[in-house]
Amino acid sequence: MTKISLVTGANRGLGRNTALAIAASGGDVIVTYRSDAAQAQEVVALIREMGRQAVAMRLDVADIASFQAFAKDLRAELHTIWGRDRFDHLINNAGHGEFAEIEETTEAQFDGLFAVHVKGVFFLTQTLLPLLAGGGRIVNFSSGLTRVSFPGFAAYSAAKAAVEMLTVYMAREFGARGIAVNTVAPGAIETDFGGGLVRDNAEVNAQFAGMTALGRVGVPDDIGPMIASLLCDENRWVTAQRIEVSGGQTI
Numbered sequence: 327m328t329k330i331s332l333v334t335g336a337n338r339g340l341g342r343n344t345a346l347a348i349a350a351s352g353g354d355v356i357v358t359y360r361s362d363a364a365q366a367q368e369v370v371a372l373i374r375e376m377g378r379q380a381v382a383m384r385l386d387v388a389d390i391a392s393f394q395a396f397a398k399d400l401r402a403e404l405h406t407i408w409g410r411d412r413f414d415h416l417i418n419n420a421g422h423g424e425f426a427e428i429e430e431t432t433e434a435q436f437d438g439l440f441a442v443h444v445k446g447v448f449f450l451t452q453t454l455l456p457l458l459a460g461g462g463r464i465v466n467f468s469s470g471l472t473r474v475s476f477p478g479f480a481a482y483s484a485a486k487a488a489v490e491m492l493t494v495y496m497a498r499e500f501g502a503r504g505i506a507v508n509t510v511a512p513g514a515i516e517t518d519f520g521g522g523l524v525r526d527n528a529e530v531n532a533q534f535a536g537m538t539a540l541g542r543v544g545v546p547d548d549i550g551p552m553i554a555s556l557l558c559d560e561n562r563w564v565t566a567q568r569i570e571v572s573g574g575q576t577i
Contacts, residue, residue, distance in 0.1 A: 328379075330404070330413040331557065332356040334387055334450070335420025337365035339517040340467070340549050344417055347550035348557065349373040349380070356400070356413065358385040358420070379407055387420045387446035388438070393453040401457060412459040415557050418447045418466045418489075425478045436481045443485040448492060461504040463557050466493050468568065470513035474537070474576040486511075490568055497566035506565035510553055513572025515544040539574025548573070 331348045335341040337359035345355045359366035366382035373380035404410050424435040468490050471483040490509050497507040514534035516525040534543045552571050
């Protein structure tokens with residue numbers, strides 16, 4: 327039976343690349359987006375061109391109060407499109423970056439990062455758990471910055487460190503249902519994340535490239551296919567792990 331993956335924030339960046347990589351591997355995808363429906367529909371169209379099923383659904387992972395309604399709509403889409411009650415994979419990708427050193431970080435920036443990257447991941451997973459198939463998978467996004475420091479990312483990295491511990495507890499508590507839960511931690515990647523800091527700032531790009539064993543920063547195609555491979559049956563025995571995909575960033 328075809329596997330169905332829900333990828334949050336799949337209209338752009340690493341979420342988009344992950345959704346397309348899953349489709350290229352033979353999976354169907356639920357594409358969520360917060361504000362750019364046109365981008366999400368572009369991803370859906372590309373997935374359908376591959377011969378896979380896809381649907382776009384709006385979801386703001388910082389809006390906890392909306393999760394029950396989203397779950398109800400998701401259940402309806404599963405019935406309408408797939409004739410099923412469950413989906414197989416939850417990829418908690420949606421997020422944003424704030425670039426500010428500790429003494430300049432505002433409470434609003436701090437709260438926004440934790441609302442999306444920690445609270446949103448926790449309660450969205452809780453809400454969708456009844457719709458996640460036994461033997462399914464959860465992948466939470468972290469960052470290479472939980473193992474190395476770079477000025478300006480203290481609050482962001484702290485949120486991602488919390489996600490890594492949350493992943494361990496999810497793996498323990500959901501294991502009875504055969505659900506494997508892992509963290510994927512990308513290194514510096516050329517996307518529009520953080521206002522395109524790594525992609526568009528030549529100095530920052532060069533700094534991270536110099537910290538990386540393979541001599542460059544990453545691109546989205548370094549990440550999405552790895553996640554797709556983690557979801558395959560051959561990796562069914564991998565759980566509670568932090569898997570860094572960074573080209574050897576600061577080793």
